Amino acid sequence: MMMRGLWKLTWIEIKVFMREPLxxxxxIGFPVLVFLIVGRSAGRNIPATSLAANSFLRVGLxxxxxxxxxxxxxxxxxxxxxxxxxxGILKRLRATPLRPQTILTAQVVVKLILTVSTLALMxxxxxxxxxxxxxxxxxGFTIALVISTLSILSxxxxxxxxxxxxxxxxxxxxxxxxxxxxxxxxxxxxxxxxPVLQAIARVLPITYAVSLMEGIWKGDAWSAHIGDVAxxxxxxxxCTALSAKVFRWE
Amino acid sequence: MSTVKTPxxxxxxxxxxxxxxxxxxxxxxxxxVNDGEIFGLIGPNGAGKTTTMECVxxxxxxxxxxxxxxxxxxxxxxxxxxxxxxxxxQQAQLQxxxxxxxxxxxxxxxxxxxxxxGERLLEQLGLVDKRDAWFMNLSGGQKQRLFIALALINDPExxxxxxxxxxxxxxxxxxxxxxxxxxxxxGKTVFLTTHLMEEAERLCDRVAIIEHGRIIDIDxxxxxxxxxxxxxxxxxxxxxxxxxxxxxxxPRIESVVRSDLQFTIRxxxxxxxxxxxxxxxxxxxxxxxxxxxxxxLEDVFLKLTGRSIRD
Numbered sequence: 001m002m003m004r005g006l007w008k009l010t011w012i013e014i015k016v017f018m019r020e021p022l023x024x025x026x027x028i029g030f031p032v033l034v035f036l037i038v039g040r041s042a043g044r045n046i047p048a049t050s051l052a053a054n055s056f057l058r059v060g061l062x063x064x065x066x067x068x069x070x071x072x073x074x075x076x077x078x079x080x081x082x083x084x085x086x087x088g089i090l091k092r093l094r095a096t097p098l099r100p101q102t103i104l105t106a107q108v109v110v111k112l113i114l115t116v117s118t119l120a121l122m123x124x125x126x127x128x129x130x131x132x133x134x135x136x137x138x139x140g141f142t143i144a145l146v147i148s149t150l151s152i153l154s155x156x157x158x159x160x161x162x163x164x165x166x167x168x169x170x171x172x173x174x175x176x177x178x179x180x181x182x183x184x185x186x187x188x189x190x191x192x193x194x195p196v197l198q199a200i201a202r203v204l205p206i207t208y209a210v211s212l213m214e215g216i217w218k219g220d221a222w223s224a225h226i227g228d229v230a231x232x233x234x235x236x237x238x239c240t241a242l243s244a245k246v247f248r249w250e
Numbered sequence: 251m252s253t254v255k256t257p258x259x260x261x262x263x264x265x266x267x268x269x270x271x272x273x274x275x276x277x278x279x280x281x282x283v284n285d286g287e288i289f290g291l292i293g294p295n296g297a298g299k300t301t302t303m304e305c306v307x308x309x310x311x312x313x314x315x316x317x318x319x320x321x322x323x324x325x326x327x328x329x330x331x332x333x334x335x336x337x338x339x340q341q342a343q344l345q346x347x348x349x350x351x352x353x354x355x356x357x358x359x360x361x362x363x364x365x366x367x368g369e370r371l372l373e374q375l376g377l378v379d380k381r382d383a384w385f386m387n388l389s390g391g392q393k394q395r396l397f398i399a400l401a402l403i404n405d406p407e408x409x410x411x412x413x414x415x416x417x418x419x420x421x422x423x424x425x426x427x428x429x430x431x432x433x434x435x436x437g438k439t440v441f442l443t444t445h446l447m448e449e450a451e452r453l454c455d456r457v458a459i460i461e462h463g464r465i466i467d468i469d470x471x472x473x474x475x476x477x478x479x480x481x482x483x484x485x486x487x488x489x490x491x492x493x494x495x496x497x498x499x500x501p502r503i504e505s506v507v508r509s510d511l512q513f514t515i516r517x518x519x520x521x522x523x524x525x526x527x528x529x530x531x532x533x534x535x536x537x538x539x540x541x542x543x544x545x546x547l548e549d550v551f552l553k554l555t556g557r558s559i560r561d
Contacts, residue, residue, distance in 0.1 A: 005360045012345070012352050019347040019384070087343035095309055095337045096360050097329055 005098050009106040027072050028118045035065035035122055036129055043131025057132045063213045064186055069118045070149040073111040074156035075173045081160035082169035091250045108153055115149045136217050144216040148209035151232035154239035161247045180206040205235040257284035260408055260439050266315030268301050275301040276463040288440040290454035298463040299443035300340055303412050307337055320407060333362055336401030340412040346386040350377055350396055361404040371399045391422030398429055409433055411442040427453055447547040461555050471547055478553050479545035482522040484515045487539035496533050500525045
């Protein structure tokens, strides 16, 4: 069987991750905390009647938090892959009947599970403590987040293939991914950016992730976002194909 | 040591070559490993031991040459092969916070055939009270014992051990040697690498000496010593003033070096010691010290390569 050992490996990876001192909090707790703290202070300081504040609280902040969830999953993936490579863990796993794709798929599944459970936690906490009521198509939004995460994960794999040592993995990953959020259209709409930034935003995958998540959060139909999904899919396939070529196991 | 039966090779390596960029890691390497023996590939660090072993395990593909393990091509039929071999890699790690039993359980689930009883394996390897410990909290010896457990979980026919005892203290090392002998007792073939000549001498039925990527000689440790280092040395101490002259009269003596009361007598062949003792008793020479220095693999290596393996 191709995927022999996948579920056992995935389950072990989840357990190993939860045993990390900062693993659970850093990846699950942090985005939720940012979401709640910023939400509360924004809800208190800006008059609820302000249109901008309302739209930020209703759409911008939840999408930003979701994006942070995805990015922190990806950074954690990049770090883990490079630590496993440096420690010879990848090589050790490979010298078993485990298929290479099984070893890497387990990591992706762990990160997706993590992303979705963080989202669930955020929504649960939001229901109680968030200053405005939001009604979102939950299932659709979860799918949108999963698609976005998968696409960003593939960039993460490419970064993990290239970074020389585990020590550089996290900073290099952060230096590539966080600026993408800045020009993603989350803070300023892409159409009102200077032409150069617009051009940059158009080639960065996170822009499409933001557009997709914002749209679905607001209740758009999927048909309105086929372009976003297609762009994210292209990024996924290109990055996966590239990393399959350059990925180093040791 | 070796039992009387015709050796059946389970590993056949013929003329392999592997280069990394412009560095030739191994070249023209050929050898056979027989069923049920402990075969050691010995040489200094960087000699090409690990590269050779990883080619045989199917982890690397040699640029040239052929390898057959249990009748399989290790590179093309790597998954079939992995079902039937057990591997311990040099300097490998596991997930820091994986528990001992989880690693054994995971490994047991990866093989098609029914694995051996993991709990019993942990018991045999003295890891039972560590079964809930995280990998990162194990000592060097415990980690190596866990890796042996993982290498044995699928009841393999051939076990590969790469620098198994490097970094272990002498006591842990001896314990591991016992375990490796135990693997042979179960009828399995062991292929190991080491840069410790003592380890090779005590553990291996046959060894291949490798240096600069080439195999220099292959045989049992004893025969290698006999072939390359036939000289014997007797060191003794005596106050007898006539002794030096008597010693020089012993047949086939190569040299007698005197330093104060101590004499170092060099000669060839196993008869040297008898000749010296004979000379002592015949001339009633009273000695206060008598030692013989028998060459070992370390000396063979020095002789063959012109340098010590520790350099």
